[in-house]
Amino acid sequence: MRLNRRIQILALVFAISFFWNCDSITPQDGDLVDYTCEGCHTNRSAISGIIAALDELSELPEESHAAPG
Amino acid sequence: MTLTDKVLIRLNATRGIESYSDIDPTHASIGCAGCHGGLAEVDADDDISAYRAAHTEMTRDPSAIGKDGCSGSLCHGDIVRRNETSIHSNLWGEKAHVAMRNGYDSFEECPVEIQEGFTKDCSGCHTTCGQCHVSRPHTAGKGFLEQRVGYSHQFIATPSEENVCTACHGSRVGDDWNANQERVPGNKPDVHNDFGYTCLDCHQEDFHGDGATDADYISRYHVTDLPQCVDCHQVDSDDNAFHAQHWPNADATDGADLACYVCHSQQYNNCNTCHAGEWTEEYVEAADYSSHGPGGYRVYPQFKIGRNPVYGETDNPHGNSAWIAIRHIPVSPDAFKNWNIPEWSVDNFAAGATNMETWKYTSPHNIQRWTDRTLVDASWADTTGQIYTSDNCSDNCHYHAGYGNSDYYLKDSDMERDITGDDLSAEIEANKNTSLGDDPCFSSGCHLSHN
Numbered sequence: 278m279r280l281n282r283r284i285q286i287l288a289l290v291f292a293i294s295f296f297w298n299c300d301s302i303t304p305q306d307g308d309l310v311d312y313t314c315e316g317c318h319t320n321r322s323a324i325s326g327i328i329a330a331l332d333e334l335s336e337l338p339e340e341s342h343a344a345p346g
Numbered sequence: 347m348t349l350t351d352k353v354l355i356r357l358n359a360t361r362g363i364e365s366y367s368d369i370d371p372t373h374a375s376i377g378c379a380g381c382h383g384g385l386a387e388v389d390a391d392d393d394i395s396a397y398r399a400a401h402t403e404m405t406r407d408p409s410a411i412g413k414d415g416c417s418g419s420l421c422h423g424d425i426v427r428r429n430e431t432s433i434h435s436n437l438w439g440e441k442a443h444v445a446m447r448n449g450y451d452s453f454e455e456c457p458v459e460i461q462e463g464f465t466k467d468c469s470g471c472h473t474t475c476g477q478c479h480v481s482r483p484h485t486a487g488k489g490f491l492e493q494r495v496g497y498s499h500q501f502i503a504t505p506s507e508e509n510v511c512t513a514c515h516g517s518r519v520g521d522d523w524n525a526n527q528e529r530v531p532g533n534k535p536d537v538h539n540d541f542g543y544t545c546l547d548c549h550q551e552d553f554h555g556d557g558a559t560d561a562d563y564i565s566r567y568h569v570t571d572l573p574q575c576v577d578c579h580q581v582d583s584d585d586n587a588f589h590a591q592h593w594p595n596a597d598a599t600d601g602a603d604l605a606c607y608v609c610h611s612q613q614y615n616n617c618n619t620c621h622a623g624e625w626t627e628e629y630v631e632a633a634d635y636s637s638h639g640p641g642g643y644r645v646y647p648q649f650k651i652g653r654n655p656v657y658g659e660t661d662n663p664h665g666n667s668a669w670i671a672i673r674h675i676p677v678s679p680d681a682f683k684n685w686n687i688p689e690w691s692v693d694n695f696a697a698g699a700t701n702m703e704t705w706k707y708t709s710p711h712n713i714q715r716w717t718d719r720t721l722v723d724a725s726w727a728d729t730t731g732q733i734y735t736s737d738n739c740s741d742n743c744h745y746h747a748g749y750g751n752s753d754y755y756l757k758d759s760d761m762e763r764d765i766t767g768d769d770l771s772a773e774i775e776a777n778k779n780t781s782l783g784d785d786p787c788f789s790s791g792c793h794l795s796h797n
Contacts, residue, residue, distance in 0.1 A: 312396040313387045314378035315366055318355045325350045327393050334394075337349075338406075 352481075352489035355498040363496045370500055381408040381415045407484075409475035411435060416475045425554045426475065432555030433563050434473045442564040444468065447702055448682065463685030467622040471514065478505045478553075486513030504546065511545045517615045517645060518673070522712035530647045533612045536712050548573040567663045567707070575606045588720070594666040599658065607671035607710055608743075609719050613649040614710040617676035619768055623684030644766050648674075651743075652705055652756045655779035664707050672756060672780060673708035674764075679772045703777045704770075705756055719743060719754075756781045 317323055331337045357363045367374035379386040384404030390396035408415025417426045429435055441453035444464055450456045453464070470485055477483040479501050481490050490498045491509050505511065512520030517529065525533040534540075538548070551571040563569060576583075583593045594603040652672040659665035719742045742751055758781055761770040774781070 311387075312390055312400065314382075314384075314400065315355070317393075317396070317400075318353060319357050319366075321350060321354055323393065324354055327397050328349050330394050331397070 347487065347489045347493075351493060352487075355490075356493070356495040358495040361495060366499065369496055369498065373501060382406070383408070407474050407476050409477075409480075411474070422475075428552075428557050429475065429554040431557060431560045432553065433560055433566065433569060434478075434553055435555075436561070437469060437472050438561055438563045439565040439568075440464075440468060440471070443702070444682075446564075447677065448687065457687065459685050459687045460682070463622060463682065463687075467684075473514075478510050479503070482509050483514050486510075486516075507544050507546075517617070518708075519711050522612075522614050522710050525712065529615055529645065530613055530712070533647075533712055534714055537714055548577075567709075572663070579606075601657075601668045603657075603666055603668045605654075605664070605667035605670045605707075607708070607713075608651055608667075608669050610713050610715065610717060611649065611671050611710040612712045612714055612717060613647045614673060614708065614712060615645050616648050616650075616674040617645050618674050618704075618764065618766070618770065619644060619678045620676035621678065621681050621684060644768070646766055648765055649754065650674075650705065650756045650760070651754045652777075652780040653782070654707070655703065670707050671710060672705040673710075674705050677704055678770075679776075703780050704773045705777050705780050758784050 317327070328337065355366055355369070357365065357368075362368060365374075366378075373381075377386060378384075382404050384402060385400045388396050388399040390399055405415070411430050416422050417430075433439060441464065444460065445451065445453045445456050448456060448460055450460075453461070456464075473483055479491075480499060482488055486509070490500075491502055491506055492498060492500055512523065520526070521529040522533070523536050523539050525535040527533070550573070551569055556570055566572075582589060584590050588609070592602055592604040592609075594605065650672050651669055654664060654667050654670045656662040656665050657668045664670065743754065756777070758774050761774050761777065761781070764770050
């Protein structure tokens with residue numbers, strides 16, 4: 278393999294290593310492990326799941342209506 | 347905006363935003379439960395059980411009056427104390443007008459049916475600290491003001507024009523200001539908007555109020571230090587013959603004083619036949635006026651000029667203009683019939699109609715220099731190519747038999763059958779000091795007798 282090609286591949290592998298442990302946009306997504314305010318309110322999938330469950334139970338908080346002010 | 351988006355605090359570890367303390371270290375030091383109550387950490391077997399336990403005795407809006415969220419702190423003590431009596435927090439003007447329309451001098455004198463009805467159907471429009479500085483107002487749908495990573499649940503010193511100001515002041519300010527073509531087709535945005543002004547460039551009054559005297563406000567127009575056109579435009583008072591003739595002046599006696607909006611406003615939203623207690627989630631508009639929306643109200647674009655009932659009252663903020671732009675407000679003679687007021691019945695609603703006008707002074711936020719009243723020469727088309735048909739500014743307004751545009755002026759016939767087809771004749775008596783009546787030439791005072 279030509280030297281330039283090898284250098285490019287090595288550079289690519291080197292760059293990838295910086296993102297190997299990249300956290301997701303919402304790093305605490307997925308199953309809740311800490312039942313804390315922040316643990317839930319920074320976890321999109323957890324909030325969505327709870328909202329869906331509350332909706333099935335008819336326990337969703339009352340939403341105010343927009344007034345034509 | 348989904349409910350998830352409304353309550354999600356967005357983090358991103360790669361950007362160094364790993365917790366709420368990275369977004370707002372000052373308020374994070376208080377802790378979530380420090381403001382909102384509830385339990386900051388729970389042991390539970392499942393998510394729903396955890397939700398229920400954590401939210402027990404939680405306060406969604408800890409900044410509401412009577413809550414301890416923002417009050418008493420070393421940081422916000424004075425502002426919070428003044429805000430507790432502000433017009434935004436207490437709706438003083440709305441309360442005053444509900445009382446007056448029912449024949450009472452003050453809200454406190456109203457029977458319990460009116461007070462409870464107001465609390466149930468009208469009080470939702472009040473704000474709190476959080477509903478301006480953290481999330482969208484409740485009446486605008488809630489949700490954090492900023493949905494971006496690193497900004498969720500941030501305390502924003504200057505509220506957003508889009509998500510706060512015009513989110514509440516929508517149909518009568520936001521639609522004008524931004525020329526919502528679905529509501530006011532053909533309009534241009536307010537010229538100040540075009541020049542990059544925001545609400546706060548003009549509205550420099552203190553929204554947190556002056557203190558206990560705020561309760562004396564009977565309308566928003568009585569708030570101290572409201573912006574006036576002359577704050578910037580007094581220098582234009584003698585720019586042309588029309589300004590020289592019609593500029594409102596302090597002595598207000600010659601009947602020629604015009605409010606600026608009479609010449610420089612475009613059409614704006616009007617509402618009618620509204621009834622308290624009949625709101626629904628869907629704010630439906632009948633664009634073709636073929637049906638009423640929920641609660642019976644309609645919204646429609648129109649421009650009207652009327653006589654000023656308070657002309658000459660020097661202590662009134664509008665007292666220096668003989669002619670004003672007027673807007674039909676969302677009320678009807680039987681607007682409060684659902685409150686079961688003992689001495690008030692459907693047969694009696696005419697009495698309610700005589701209490702106060704339903705076409706009222708308005709300050710449309712849709713100012714243009716050139717309107718169909720001010721553009722003198724048809725060749726003076728604007729850069730969009732819009733052509734105005736009149737060639738005499740005076741003829742536009744001083745209508746006489748055969749020429750001029752009498753449609754600008756409110757007449758009794760406009761209420762016998764309004765633009766939407768509704769019969770508002772029950773409101774004629776209430777608007778007798780604003781309308782030009784049956785015979786505009788004489789009732790307006792322009793001509794006192796036949797020649």
